[in-house]
Amino acid sequence: xxxxxxxxxxxxxxxxxxxxxxxxxxxxxxxxxxxxxxxxxxxxxxxxxxxxxxxxxxxxxxxxxxxxxxxxxxxxxxxxxxxxxxxxxxxxxxxxxxxxxxxxxxxxxxxxxxxxxxxxxxxxxxxxxxxxxxxxxxxxxxxxxxxxxxxxxxxxxxxxxxxxxxxxxxxxxxxxxxxxx
Amino acid sequence: xxxxxxxxxxxxxxxxxxxxxxxxxxxxxxxxxxxxxxxxxxxxxxxxxxxxxxxxxxxxxxxxxxxxxxxxxxxxxxxxxxxxxxxxxxxxxxxxxxxxxxxxxxxxxxxxxxxxxxxxxxxxxxxxxxxxxxxxxxxxxxxxxxxxxxxxxxxxxxxxxxxxxxxxxxxxxxxxxxxxx
DNA sequence: GCACGACTGGACCGAATGGTCTAGCGATTC
DNA sequence: GAATCGCTAGACCATTCGGTCCAGTCGTGC
Numbered sequence: 001x002x003x004x005x006x007x008x009x010x011x012x013x014x015x016x017x018x019x020x021x022x023x024x025x026x027x028x029x030x031x032x033x034x035x036x037x038x039x040x041x042x043x044x045x046x047x048x049x050x051x052x053x054x055x056x057x058x059x060x061x062x063x064x065x066x067x068x069x070x071x072x073x074x075x076x077x078x079x080x081x082x083x084x085x086x087x088x089x090x091x092x093x094x095x096x097x098x099x100x101x102x103x104x105x106x107x108x109x110x111x112x113x114x115x116x117x118x119x120x121x122x123x124x125x126x127x128x129x130x131x132x133x134x135x136x137x138x139x140x141x142x143x144x145x146x147x148x149x150x151x152x153x154x155x156x157x158x159x160x161x162x163x164x165x166x167x168x169x170x171x172x173x174x175x176x177x178x179x180x181x
Numbered sequence: 182x183x184x185x186x187x188x189x190x191x192x193x194x195x196x197x198x199x200x201x202x203x204x205x206x207x208x209x210x211x212x213x214x215x216x217x218x219x220x221x222x223x224x225x226x227x228x229x230x231x232x233x234x235x236x237x238x239x240x241x242x243x244x245x246x247x248x249x250x251x252x253x254x255x256x257x258x259x260x261x262x263x264x265x266x267x268x269x270x271x272x273x274x275x276x277x278x279x280x281x282x283x284x285x286x287x288x289x290x291x292x293x294x295x296x297x298x299x300x301x302x303x304x305x306x307x308x309x310x311x312x313x314x315x316x317x318x319x320x321x322x323x324x325x326x327x328x329x330x331x332x333x334x335x336x337x338x339x340x341x342x343x344x345x346x347x348x349x350x351x352x353x354x355x356x357x358x359x360x361x362x
Numbered sequence: 363g364c365a366c367g368a369c370t371g372g373a374c375c376g377a378a379t380g381g382t383c384t385a386g387c388g389a390t391t392c
Numbered sequence: 393g394a395a396t397c398g399c400t401a402g403a404c405c406a407t408t409c410g411g412t413c414c415a416g417t418c419g420t421g422c
Contacts, residue, residue, distance in 0.1 A: 007369080023293055025206035029410055039371045040411085046369090050411065103292065107343050111284065112204055112293070124347045152360060155340030155353070162288050162339045163332070166305045172336070179333060188399080210380055220401045221381085227399090231381065 008046045008057075010036040016058035020105050021098060024055055024112045052114040056122060062109040063126040067133050069094070080143035084153060085177040091157060092173040095164055104161035106130070106154075130154065156180055189227045189238075191217040197239035201286050202279060205236055205293045233295040237303060243290040244307040248314050250275070261324035265334060266358040272338060273354040276345055285342035287311070287335075311335065337361055 005013070014036035018027045029051055033040055047053035069090050077083030095102060110123035131150050138146035156176055164172045186194070195217035199208045210232055214221055228234035250271050258264030276283060291304035312331050319327030337357055345353045 022296070023204065023206060025204060026293075026296070028408080030408090041372070041413085042370055044411070044413095107288075111343070111346065112207075115203070115207070127344075127347045148360075151344070151353075155344055155360075156336060157340065158343045159336030159338065159340035162292075163308075163336055165292065166308045172332075179329075179336075209378080211378090221403095222383090222401055223399065225381070 007036075007038055007042050010038055011043060011046060011054065012057045012061050015054040016061050016109065017098075019055065019058050019112070020062070020103055020108045023103070023108065024051075024114070029054075049117075052117055052119065055109075055113040055119060059109045059113065059119075059123055059126060062105050063130060066106060066130055070130070070133055070137065074137035074141070077141065080138050080141045080149060081177070081181065083137060083141060084180060087153070088157070088160075088173055088176045091161070092164075092170040095161065095170045095173055103165060104158060107158060107161075152180070188217075188219055188223050191219055192224060192227060192235065193238045193242050196235040197242050197290065198279075200236065200239050200293070201243070201284055201289045204284070204289065205232075205295070210235075230298075233298055233300065236290075236294040236300060240290045240294065240300075240304055240307060243286050244311060247287060247311055251311070251314055251318065255318035255322070258322065261319050261322045261330060262358070262362065264318060264322060265361060268334070269338070269341075269354055269357045272342070273345075273351040276342065276351040276354055284346060285339060288339060288342075333361070 011032065014032050015027075018032055018035060029040070029043065032054065033043060043054070044050060047057065070087060073087035073090055074083035077086060094105070106127070110127055111120075113119040113123065131154060134150035134153055135147045138149040143149050156179070157173075160172045160176045164170050192213065195213050196208075199213055199216060210221075210224065213235065214224060224235075225231060228238065251268060254268035254271055255264035258267060275286070287308070291308055292301075294300040294304065312335060315331035315334055316328045319330040324330050337360070338354075341353045341357045345351050
């Protein structure tokens, strides 16, 4: 059974959703609260540093999400190219879920955040972990130059998402595997 | 001789700079004013719609800048791959100019803007013009499938800039031509 | 059933934001 | 040299922002 999400989870999810759609600075704390259905007091109980804490939690949650999608795509794949294909399709579906104004989860959540407090370094570390994750899958599947393969995938996905966003069409993401071959 | 920039130009430049570094929403009008060295009244004289107008002007200016760099790189190139190499190197230099927290000019200025008033569509149109521009160079240089070539270049540049930003190192951009080959 | 601590609920606050308004400056024209 | 007009200058304003604070509530251990 799905347990009722805790207040902390509700806040993290709402923040991740809104920060991705509108960006960190364009989103008010009140909006997050409204979407989560949680009063202000609770936020500052669970996240003493307020909005900045929320950004960190949302970034962590999103990095986990991407890592999970990465695993789901590559674990059953017979080789690297097929894993890439599955991964891109999964991302395309993720793109389509949020029809309006959906920035790339990775860049939006990792780079639009509080300017102080080492958020930037934290985000860079998360990205490096994702890169290593992708590289590990490439190595496991026997792809040559796995590190580079992972980097290329991430670069391509990042760029393709931007284009898809501009066009409001996931097609670029869907056709990315062909372009990478 | 270089003419003294007009107030309008000073404001546009300052806005483009700050919006790119920090994002639209994270930048206050006062900051733009301070960097431009212009009082508030002048802003609302030249840009009646205030910050939103500023975003449009900054986006236009940036799109022109990228188009100019594109032309500078591809005009003297003997073939497409060499043009790509030059273009990437020029972008890497642009990256290094703003040492701190520099988002990709394209995505930052085109996608982080006012939510109302068709800014999004305007930005999408600018991006399409850039794509067409790149495609035209590819066609002129006799590259096969020029439209696709242009798209691939833009996707790669967009993604590579993101990675470069995370690492604060333009290396990814510099080595992009090799990756594309 | 009482005491306690974790958590919720929301009124409240100072600061900062984007935007308005009007007085005045300086060049150009008659 | 007076009138005009494009533009500058910055005081001022309403609103919204993120954040604080404390009274109340609920579940748990005694």
